[in-house]
């Protein structure tokens with residue numbers, strides 16, 4: 001999991017820092033929040049989701065690291081994938097799936 005703060009939206013309330021100081025901090029100059037971890041450790045996932053849900057301006061975005069896995073899985077279900085073409089060809093040869101044995 002990764003987390004990002006849209007610093008253009010951040011209203012500098014500090015709520016995320018109060019919720020999870022291990023993942024967020026505020027810039028001294030202007031109070032805008034920033035993320036201080038490259039990747040969120042598994043143990044902090046619930047707290048990061050809580051911080052994101054509590055941000056009053058929805059400036060915190062959680063990015064689940066398994067998004068790439070979803071894309072690969074989606075490709076397998078894409079119309080006219082190789083798998084779908086093989087299935088369609090099999091159906092044309094043997095409609096209904098009956099294999100001809102009695």
Ligand code: SF4
Nearest residue numbers: 010011013014016055
């Ligand atoms: S909770 Fe939202 S608005 Fe407040 S400091 Fe964090 S990112 Fe900024």
